[in-house]
Amino acid sequence: MEPILFYGVPSGCSFGSIVALEWLGEPYRLSRIEMPGDVTSEAYRRVNPVAETPALMAGDGTIITESMAILNHLGALGIGTGLGFRQGTAEFDRLNQILAFLNTSLFSGFAPLWYALEHDVPGAAKDALRAYGASCLANVHAHLDRMIEGKDWLLGDQRSLADAYFIGIARWTNYHDVLDRRDYPSVQRLYEKLENDPGVRFAHAIERGEAAESSGGFAGEITLEEALSLHRQAA
Template sequence: MTPVLLYGVPEGCSFGSIVALEWLGQPYRLCRIHMPEETQTDLYTRIAPVGETPVLITEDGRALTESMAILNHVAAHGLQMGLGHRQGSPGFDALNRTLAFLNTTFFAAYGPLWFALEHAQDPETHAALRRFGETQVRAAHLKLEALLGDAAWLSGERIGLADAYFAAIARWNDFHKVVDRSDFPKLQALYERVQQDPAVRFAHEIEAGREPSGAGGFRGHVSLEDVAAELGLTAAEPA
């Protein structure tokens, strides 16, 4: 089957996986998932028991979850294009180190802020979570600024998968407004550079609900029900 990426809106970290698939240039489809409503449905959790986005349905019908796993899957299919590196090579290690940092420290820093927004009803609890989240986000930015150093890109000598994933998460600060990214000039410059990439602009258009032409691999949207049918699932059957 033609691979399908189940991506989350609004502002899911799956944004990075859309960018990666665009760079890969091989045929793929997209399935738009509204968070958190659709990720909690019976049909969705039969496809992805973790109840989160993104999910990549591979050519052989496997449901691959977690952004880091999906990005490494794309990297392995794009070795000749420079998207990935031979396992065990310095490039491979550097990419995985950076993806791991983004996937844990940088991503997780926003956890208290999302929880405060979606679940904290008590004003004191909400304020405490906001304060904790701000501390975590600021610390994560400081560490990532140091990790970037004087390099132009997190992925190496050119824009790559780590930069795409960074762009997906870094924009959350524009929503929560807990730090001023200009306090981190290297990250601010990186963020601005990433926004100029055609695949990044394509992903923004997709999230906005438009249907851009892209680089040629995109084969349109399918519904969650269509994905389930291709996998042979129904609402009454286990995954």
């Protein structure tokens, strides 16, 4: 069977995995997981016991969780496309270094902002969370801006899985008014270029529940119940 990506809405970090699958060009299917309702359900916990998206059901029924693990799995399938690299090479190490930075610094910088937005935090505490998040994100954006100055993509001349993951996280500044991305021209340039990419436009349409035109191997949506049935058959 085709791999199935369980993606979270609204605005899940699984966005980058959808883009990566589009760029890979191999057949795949998507299963929409509403947050926080579906993702905490008993049914979805059979996919991922920690109740988080994304999760990927590989063609043999194996479940892979965590964005970094999913992207490395897809990268091994995309070596010929330049999306990923063979383990043991300098390119592989560089890709994983940037992915780790995006995950531990850019992703984590948004954590206090999401908490302040989604929970009933008192005024002073909310202000402190927002100030902390803003400070973290300003440092991350400044570092990214220096790192990619003069480059077409995060790794240089060719797009990689790091760019797919980046766009799924970087868009969160649209929800949190704590910095102006235009103050970081290299980051803004990369962001705008990715927003015009067909795979990124496809992922946006999928999240919004609109008709989406795939430029990759999208084979349709599947419900969580249907995916679990396929998983039992593959076991």
